[in-house]
Amino acid sequence: xxxxxxxxxxxxxxxxxxxxxxxxxxxxxxxxxxxxxxxxxxxxxxxxxxxxxxxxxxxxxxxxxxxxxxxxxxxxxxxxxxxxxxxxxxxxxxxxxxxxxxxxxxxxxxxxxxxxxxxxxxxxxxxxxxxxxxxxxxxxxxxxxxxxxxxxxxxxxxxxxxxxxxxxxxxxxxxxxxxxxxxxxxxxxxxxxxxxxxxxxxxxxxxxxxxxxxxxxxxxxxxxxxxxxxxxxxxxxxxxxxxxxxxxxxxxxxxxxxxxx
Amino acid sequence: xxxxxxxxxxxxxxxxxxxxxxxxxxxxxxxxxxxxxxxxxxxxxxxxxxxxxxxxxxxxxxxxxxxxxxxxxxxxxxxxxxxxxxxxxxxxxxxxxxxxxxxxxxxxxxxxxxxxxxxxxxxxxxxxxxxxxxxxxxxxxxxxxxxxxxxxxxxxxxxxxxxxxxxxxxxxxxxxxxxxxxxxxxxxxxxxxxxxxxxxxxxxxxxxxxxxxxxxxxxxxxxxxxxxxxxxxxxxxxxxxxxxxxxxxxxxxxxxxxxxxxxxxxxxxxxxxxxxxxxxxxxxxxxxxxxxxxxxxxxxxxxxxxxxxxxxxxxxxxxxxxxxxxxxxxxxxxxxxxxxxxxxxxxxxxxxxxxxxxxxxxxxxxxxxxxxxxxxxx
Numbered sequence: 001x002x003x004x005x006x007x008x009x010x011x012x013x014x015x016x017x018x019x020x021x022x023x024x025x026x027x028x029x030x031x032x033x034x035x036x037x038x039x040x041x042x043x044x045x046x047x048x049x050x051x052x053x054x055x056x057x058x059x060x061x062x063x064x065x066x067x068x069x070x071x072x073x074x075x076x077x078x079x080x081x082x083x084x085x086x087x088x089x090x091x092x093x094x095x096x097x098x099x100x101x102x103x104x105x106x107x108x109x110x111x112x113x114x115x116x117x118x119x120x121x122x123x124x125x126x127x128x129x130x131x132x133x134x135x136x137x138x139x140x141x142x143x144x145x146x147x148x149x150x151x152x153x154x155x156x157x158x159x160x161x162x163x164x165x166x167x168x169x170x171x172x173x174x175x176x177x178x179x180x181x182x183x184x185x186x187x188x189x190x191x192x193x194x195x196x197x198x199x200x201x202x203x204x205x206x207x208x209x210x211x212x213x214x215x216x217x218x219x220x221x222x223x224x225x226x227x228x229x230x231x232x233x234x235x236x237x238x239x240x241x242x243x244x245x246x247x248x249x250x251x252x253x254x255x256x257x258x259x260x261x
Numbered sequence: 262x263x264x265x266x267x268x269x270x271x272x273x274x275x276x277x278x279x280x281x282x283x284x285x286x287x288x289x290x291x292x293x294x295x296x297x298x299x300x301x302x303x304x305x306x307x308x309x310x311x312x313x314x315x316x317x318x319x320x321x322x323x324x325x326x327x328x329x330x331x332x333x334x335x336x337x338x339x340x341x342x343x344x345x346x347x348x349x350x351x352x353x354x355x356x357x358x359x360x361x362x363x364x365x366x367x368x369x370x371x372x373x374x375x376x377x378x379x380x381x382x383x384x385x386x387x388x389x390x391x392x393x394x395x396x397x398x399x400x401x402x403x404x405x406x407x408x409x410x411x412x413x414x415x416x417x418x419x420x421x422x423x424x425x426x427x428x429x430x431x432x433x434x435x436x437x438x439x440x441x442x443x444x445x446x447x448x449x450x451x452x453x454x455x456x457x458x459x460x461x462x463x464x465x466x467x468x469x470x471x472x473x474x475x476x477x478x479x480x481x482x483x484x485x486x487x488x489x490x491x492x493x494x495x496x497x498x499x500x501x502x503x504x505x506x507x508x509x510x511x512x513x514x515x516x517x518x519x520x521x522x523x524x525x526x527x528x529x530x531x532x533x534x535x536x537x538x539x540x541x542x543x544x545x546x547x548x549x550x551x552x553x554x555x556x557x558x559x560x561x562x563x564x565x566x567x568x569x570x571x572x573x574x575x576x577x578x579x580x581x582x583x584x585x586x587x588x589x590x591x592x593x594x595x596x597x598x599x600x601x602x603x604x605x606x607x608x609x610x611x612x613x614x615x616x617x618x619x620x621x622x623x624x625x626x627x628x629x630x631x632x633x634x635x636x637x638x639x
Contacts (some may be wrong), residue, residue, distance in 0.1 A: 073272060187280050190310035190323035190333075193272045 001056040003045045004112040005080065006103060006133070007038040009064040009071040010123040017123070024225040025093065026123055028065075034074045037118030039185040044148065044178050045116055046079035052150035057081050059110070063091060063102045066203070073196040077188035082200040084110075090206055090213040095221035100132035102216050105209040107137060114155070117177040119144060127177075134175035142170050143177045270332055273325070277311070277333050281340035289341040292466035293611050296458070298424050299344055299466055306344075307378020312351060316360055320368075321377030327501075328563040331508040335559075338512025339519075342615035343466035345512060349505035350420035350467075351375070354623075355382025357501055358431045358443060362486035362494055367445065371429065380428030385416035385472055386495055393628040395433070395495065400474065402434035402444055408481030410436075410444055412452070416472040418622075422448075423455035423470045430472065433491045441491030445483040452477030463614035500573040502623050503580040504566065507559045510583030510619045514555065514590040517612045518548045521594035524607070528599075535597070544593045551586045558582055574636040581629040584620040591616045 011017065012031040020027050042060070049056040060080035064071065066087040076083060086106050094102065107115060115137075117130040127143070134141030146165065147158040159166040160179045170176075206213065214220060238253065240246045254260045266274075285302055292299055306312050307321075314330035316322030323329065330352065338345035356375045359367055359382070374380040391397035400414025412434055422430050429447045436442040446453050456471040486494060522545055525536035535541045562575035591613050595602035602609050620626050 070268060070272070073268060077272060077276075187276055187305075187309055189308070190273065190314060190325055190329070191318040193276060194269050194323070194325050194329075196272070197269065 001048070001053040001114070002059070002110065002112045003048065003053075003056055004059045004061045004084075004107055004110070004115045005038070005041045005045050005075070006107075006115065006117050006129070007041070007060055007062045007071070007075045008035040008118075008121045008123075009033070009062065009068040010035045010121055013122050019228050023093070024228050032068065032071060034071045034078075035118055035121050035123075037120055037122060037180055038075070039078060039118070040178050040180050040182055041116040041118045042075055042078040042080060043183045043185040045114075047183065048114075048150060049079075059084055059112070061103070061106055062086070063094075063099055063106070065092075072201065073193075074188075076196040076199050077193045078185065079188075079192070080199070082202065084202045084204065086204045086206070086209060088204075088206045088216075090217045093218040093221065094216050095223045096126060096128060096132055097222045098216040098220035100129060100136055101220060102206075102209070102211060103129070103133050104136035105211050106204065107133065109209065111173070113172045115139070115173075115175040117175070119177050119179050130175055130177035137175065139173055139175045140170045141175045142168055145176045145178045146181050148176070148178075148182070269325075270329060273329055274332050274336055276309075277336040278339070280305070280309075281336050281344075285337070285344055286340045289343075289466075290605070290608065290611070292341075292343065294465075294605070296465045298468050299347065300425060302344055303347060303378055303381070303426070306348060310377075312348060312378025313356060313376030314352060316352075316356065316372070316376045320372045321374075321379075326563075326567045327504060328560060328567055331504055331559055331563045334505050334508035335512035335515070338509040339516035341466070342509055342513055342612070343464050345509045346464055346467050347381075347421060349502070349509060350383070351378070351381050353502040353505045354384035354498060355421055355429075355431070358384065358485060358494065358498055359445070361497065362443070362490070364482070366482060367485070371445075374428060379426065381421040381424055381426050382428060383419050383422035383430040384495075384498065385419050385422070385430045385432035387417050387419070389415055389417045389471070393624060395492070398433060398435060398441065400432060400434045402436050402442065404436065405478075410479050410481070410483065412444065412446065412474040412477040412479065414474050416474075418459070419455075419470055419472050421468050422472055423458065424468045427455070427468070431485060432472075432474070433495055436488055436491070440489045442488050443485040443491045443494050444479060445485055446474070446477060446479055450477055450479060462617060463611070464618060499623060500576055501566070503576040504559070504562055504572075506619060506623045507555075507562070507576065507579040507583040510580075510587040510616075511552065511555050511559055513612055513616055513619070514548070514552050514583070514587040517587075517591040517594035517609060517616075518545070518552055520607070520609050520612070521545065521548065521597040524598050524601075524609075541597060544597060548590045548593060551590065555579070555583045555586050574633065577624075577629055577632045577636070580624065581626060581633065584626055584629070587616050587619055 009032050012033050018027040045058045058080045060075040060083045063086045072083045120127045131141050142157050144160040145157045146160040149156045154169050154171045156169050310323035313322030314325050314333050318324030334345050334349050359371050375382050388398050402410040402412045427448050431443050431445050452475050454473045459469045525541050526534050528535050558579040562572050562579045565572035565575050594609050595613050598609050601607050
């Protein structure tokens with residue numbers, strides 16, 4: 001079985017997000033790291049390899065600047081067998097349409113039985129990349145998978161939805177995104193950390209995957225950001241100095257807003 | 262000259278820091294308060310290869326270098342010294358004698374369990390009446406006609422000997438007048454009894470006990486290396502151990518400094534954060550300066566050892582400096598916390614109690630100075 005786990009490099013979530021006023025893009029020049037939601041995707045692939053799909057090969061696939069080697073190594077230490085990294089300056093400024101086109105072109109070079117995404121990126125929080133890539137590859141797609149079981153050539157999945165869970169069966173090859181409730185990612189072992197660099201790393205250019213500069217980047221994107229602003233600060237906060245009656249005032253405040261009855 | 266830490270070492274630091282902050286940190290206070298040995302944490306560290314960082318991966322170890330080991334111990338001590346000393350004593354004092362001097366049979370019998378952390382190893386040199394004065398040891402091992410050894414004596418302040426997963430202790434004993442040898446004694450051997458845990462100022466969650474040997478018989482095969490090499494072997498073991506104790510001092514100082522910095526920014530006095538007061542700023546600046554110097558000393562000692570060069574002198578410098586710097590840093594860190602620093606509500610009081618032993622264990626500051634002076638040829 002061949003599994004691809006698509007991962008993303010994101011700005012360090014503990015640092016404050018900044019927007020470049022000229023390009024209107026997220027500033028990515030600070031510390032970057034592996035999107036934390038993707039750790040659940042890698043962990044689930046590793047569990048398949050340890051369980052129902054012994055010998056499964058796990059490729060870590062990403063579209064990211066060439067400088068993303070630490071992110072790649074982190075994903076490999078977590079359990080990936082090899083990496084496929086599309087790194088091309090022409091990709092800068094790609095939106096979901098352009099990025100999904102690039103990812104689909106990388107994924108189409110191989111015959112993956114299962115393509116796994118994390119539920120969202122911790123930077124742009126879009127939740128849709130799995131669906132967009134599945135559409136381009138004409139594969140069935142299930143998002144927000146909270147549990148899965150391999151059953152021959154199909155996957156039985158429990159999908160987290162607002163009202164509860166859906167139980168679905170999807171035939172392979174397929175694309176899924178896993179929820180962050182699906183597992184608790186393990187810490188990588190020391191030998192895995194030390195061995196990550198020695199695993200096969202494939203770095204590709206746009207030409208390698210049959211794309212032209214105009215297919216991706218700003219030119220290949222369908223959304224154009226005209227303005228960005230920080231959310232307004234909330235002005236309706238109330239500050240209480242405790243004179244012995246603060247608890248009663250807080251309770252009254254919550255009752256008034258029907259938060260508690 | 263290259264001051265960039267290799268990417269693998271950075272990734273290791275990130276992983277151990279994450280584990281220390283998110284798995285160990287939340288339970289550190291309770292383990293300390295209840296003097297509970299962190300069995301589950303040791304299990305998790307073992308599964309990650311962190312109970313045998315510098316030993317071969319084929320044996321269940323981490324397959325990494327001494328610098329990696331120092332970084333791992335430093336990051337553990339930044340959050341919890343009890344866990345750090347458990348790892349350091351097991352690795353440098355417990356397991357390394359068998360790696361360095363063990364026969365093929367001894368390595369095969371013990372290393373897979375030890376390197377993977379499924380069993381803990383201890384090293385028994387200190388006795389009730391002899392510490393740094395190791396020539397004064399009294400424990401005797403008498404050779405029997407069949408080649409076996411019968412051990413009688415006591416050991417003191419031994420780490421990791423009495424936990425639920427303790428597997429063996431390597432002890433130094435007199436095997437003739439003026440002759441010392443090291444012998445492996447497995448837990449459960451008749452005549453070997455780890456005593457009750459000792460009550461300590463700090464390191465509450467680590468296992469420290471006296472050991473008693475009464476007509477304790479071990480087979481001939483338990484002699485470690487050639488007879489009469491006890492003294493030479495333990496000197497080499499202690500040289501390596503200094504790197505890990507120095508790493509505990511560095512990590513403890515780093516953790517104390519970060520706590521002091523955070524507290525100084527949140528605590529107000531005279532209408533502004535105390536971090537705005539020059540008296541506090543100077544303390545913080547001194548801390549950062551000394552910690553940076555200590556890190557260079559320690560990593561240099563590790564770097565020398567990794568290259569197979571003489572490292573013992575550098576390790577002594579690092580051990581002495583981190584022991585004394587951690588004292589200064591943790592003392593000022595408590596001072597910055599004021600009255601809250603004296604309360605157990607903040608981790609800094611635990612750090613204060615955990616620090617003192619670093620100036621005593623594995624060679625006191627005074628003995629460290631003797632060793633360093635000897636290296637000067639004076």
